[in-house]
Amino acid sequence: MKIVTETVDTEGLESLLDRNVTLFCMNYIYTGKLVGVDEDQVKLENAKIVYETGSFTEKEWTDAQSLPNGTWYVRLATVESFGILK
Secondary structure: OOOOOOOOOOOOHHHHOOOEEEEEEOOOEEEEEEEEEOOOEEEEEEEEEEEEOOOOOOOOOOEEEEOOOOEEEEEHHHEEEEEOOO
């Protein structure tokens, strides 16, 4: 395992800006276009909450519902993992 002591632009959430990401959080799964990141939260556009994933090999979620206004903020303290999934 490599220990990183400095922030690198090619890694982490910042490297996924302007891409569709999936955030696995303590209680819910969120997905949408990542348009903002700061020290406390991320901002998603076209945000959805995923209630049923289905197979991870499928291109679409089984049940992902759009959130009001399409823009949503998620606290980083609740994010357990993240990445490009669907």
